[in-house]
Amino acid sequence: MTKTGYKILSGCLCAALICTITGASVHAENGALHAPQDTKAASAAAEERASKEETVYVIAGADGKQQSVIVSDWLKNPNKETSLQDVSDLTDIENVKGDETWTANGTSLTWDAQGNDIYYQGKSETELPVTMNISYQLDGKDIAPAELAGKSGKVTIRFDYENHCTTTVTVDGKEETLYVPFAALTGMLLDNERFTNIEVTNGRVVNDGSHTVVVGIAFPGLQDDLNIERDTLELPDYVEVSADVTDFALDTTLTLATNSVFSALQDSDFETVDDLKASFAKLTDAMQQLLDGSSELYEGLETLLEKSQTLVDGVGTLNNGAAALKTGAGSLNAGAAELATGMQTLNGGLSTLSGQSAALNAGAQQVFQSLLAAATTQINAAGLSIPQLTIGNYAEVLNGALASLDQTAVYEQAYQTALAKVTAAVNAQEATIRAAVTAAVQQNVTEQVTAAVREQVTAKVLAAMGLTPETYAAGIADGTISEEQQAQIEAAINAQMASDDVQALISQQVAAQMASADIAALIDQQTAAQIQTLIDQNMNSPEVQDQITAALEQASSGAASISALKSQLDGYYQFYAGLQAYTGGVDSAAAGAAKLQNGAASLQNGASSLYAGASRLADGTATLSSGASALIDGVTALRDGAMQLSDGLKQLNEEGFQKLVDAMDGDVEPLLERARALAGISGDYQTYSGLDAAMDGSVKFIYRTEAIG
Structure with missing residues (x-):
């Protein structure tokens, strides 16, 4: 089979990939090949089976190397079963959307579904079926991603994908080891202020004015699976992006790896190849007739020009040329009809692709919503309460969260929280503090009252001895009152102070003062001051300060x-x-294809008109017997035009239609056998972490790389 034929088939596979990917949801064992089931009963039964939809999130470095793997599983429960049997080798399993519980027996899980779908996630260290390596060059030299940040120059980023998932099947009677067919779709968003002259190998570039979206596609292992020589056709197993860069920085890149392309082909019987061959055969005949007609037209007109001086002899030649023109125009008319049919098919294909745009956008939206849901769960689990993040509010909510974590605000909140706790603890001891303060005040009042009463008792004792406090003090000073007399006087005073009457008087006066408003105010004041002192001491303690820090x-x-x-x-x-x-x-491309289809229809109408005109020309060549001189000029112009027509048709045949026709000269059956086998093994690959035999499954892998710069 020629290179053009392989290109046609690979183009069909690419179209199938896009349609399949855009229709796939973005949530997150090997066996015999499946035979298609076409009956309504089989379809109904399949719809009632529980199924497992698995999304594997691969967190990778900027070099594409795996750092961690998080698996999200959705167990669909169409029959509202109370219990679901599952198989999983994940660790740290967590129900992320409900309170349903499970029990485990090895890798077998039994979910208490309660009639609900189950959404859970976990971690895995199982080898990935497809790995990715990202390499970088600056001005033609290899460079590490960390070193590339902030650099300027010609940058090349290459994504290489390696397929590790194989199985042995029988193809055309032989045992062969084939890769499970995966398609890898990589996307990145580039800032036009940093990136210019952007080119992509095996992909597409879309520029919106301020940013450029780069999307590339690769089929790791498919070259070997289809047994195609690379010099015949090279199926992409890498994506390469190059650009002129100023101050390099790159956000995260996302890659979707899926085997759903060939899985979707399980129900195809590949019986349309004979019809395609027949169409190409018709195209070959029509093109050859068109070329023959244009060549004969030119030769006839050349002869007519050379023999125009002998008009009578040349009329026969002219009639022959006109007949050839009529034949060629007929072939052109038929070819234009084929072209119109092809454009109708192209328009239909683009319309189908355009019809998947909404599903692709919905899938990307679902990924975004999954990321936002995970982010909400993580932040709330960390102790910071925020509302559910959405595409519309996530920036505002996260900015608000950052504002609440400002150092000044956090210090004030932490200080006030500690102050409230310390104040509450100290206030709880208010009764004890007040009792201690009251005791201290009462002791001071007692001392003051006792001192005042002692002065009164002293005066009375001295008066009984004919002395006053002043004469007593003078006598002590001049020595007229001896120490013995002083001791006697002091003993008399102490005896009076110890008497019940004096002690009762002291107690009465102390009680009276303690009951006064002034003393009560003093006790309140000193109690409040003591409480505040204790609060300040506790707030300045290392323990509280460590909590604030x-x-x-x-x-x-x-x-x-x-x-x-x-x-x-x-x-x-x-x-x-x-x-x-x-x-x-x-x-927009689909809309343009519709206009192109209208143009092809117009071309067909024009070719029909040309054919009708050529017929009239053949019928009217007899009238050329008059005006030989005018005929010579006209024939000269017609000859030049015919030459251009012939050359153009030859180029179209050699560079376009003929290559397309030659593509069908080979034997495509071996390729179709491999395609059928790939569809079967792809359909069998339904899970990464495990699948119960009673369930259907699907799995996709999403790789997210860390940003650079």
Whole structure:
């Protein structure tokens, strides 16, 4: 089979891939080949089977190397069963959308479904079926991604994909090992202020003025699966992007790997090849007739020009040329009809592709919503309460969260929280504090009252001895009162102070003062002052200060995490917006194809008119017997035009139609056998983490790389 024929088949496979991917949901064992089931009963039975839809999220570095794998599983429960049997080798399994529980026996899980669908996720270290390696060059030299940040020059980014998933099947009577067919679709969003002159190998570039969306596609392992020599046709297993870059920075890239392309082909019988061959055979005959007609037209006109001086002898030649023109115009008319039919098919294909735009946008939206849901869960689990993040509110909510984690605000909140706790604890001891303060005040009042009463008792004792406090003090000073007399006087005073009457008097006066408003106010004042002193001491304690410092450090760490998360979500939002621009371009292309179909119809009408005109020309050549001189001029112009027509048709045949026709000269049956086998093994690959025998499954892989710069 020739290179052109392989290109036609690979083009069909690419179209099938796009249609399949755009129709796929974005949620997140080997066996015998499946025979197609066409009965309504089989379809109904399949619809009632529980199924498992699995999305594998691969978190990768900027070099494409795997860092972690998170698997999201959706167990669909169409019959509202109370229990679902599942198989999974995941670790850290978590129900992410409900409170249904499960029990495990090895890798076998039994979910208490309660009639609901089950959504859960977990981690895996199982080898991926497809791995990715990303390499970078700056001005033709290899460079590490971390070193590329901020650099300027000619940058080349190459995504190489390697298929590790194989199985042994029988193809055309022989045992062969084939790769499970995966298609890898990689997308990135480039800032036009940084990236110019952007080119992509095995992909497409869509520019919206401020950003450029780059989407590339590859089929790792398909070259070997289809047994196609690379010099005949090279099926892409890599995507390469090059651009002139200023101050290099690159947001995250996303890659979708899926085997759903060939899985969707299981029900195809590939019986349309004979019809395609027949169409090409008709095209070959029509094109050859058109070439013969144009050549004969030119030769006839050349003869007519040379023999125009002998008009009578040349009329026969002219009639022959006119007849050839009529024949060629008939072939052109038939070829134009074939072209119109082909354009109708092209228009139908683009219309179908355009019809999938909404599904592709919906899939990207669902991925975005899944990322936002995971982000909401993570932030709330970290202790910061936020509402559910959506595409419309995530930026505002995360900016608000960052504002709440400002160091000044966090310090004030942490301080007030600690102050409230310390104040409550100290106030709880108010009764004890007040009792201690009251005791201290009462002791002071007692001392003051006792001192005042002692002065009164002293005066009475001295008066009984004919002394006053003043004469007593003077006598002590001049020595007229001896120490013995002083001791006697002091003993008399102490005896009076110890008497019941004096002690009762002291107690009465102390009680009276303690009951006064002034003393009560003093006790309140000193109690409040003591409480405040204890609050201040506790707030300045190392324990409380450490708590405030820990809150500040936790807020700083949380702010950094949320800032990084917002940056990643902003990057995906740019990709999401770019994807919408891309699907808008597809829709425009479909509209253009419709106009092109109308043009082909007009061409067909023109060719029909040309054929009718050539017929009239053949009928009217007899009238050329008059006006030989005018005929010579006219024939000269007609000859030049015929030469251009002949040359143009030859080029069209050699460079266009003939290559297309030659593509069908080979034997395509071996290729179709392999395609059938690939469809079967692709249909058998339904899970990454495990699948119960009673379930249908589907799986897709989403790789997200870290940003650079």
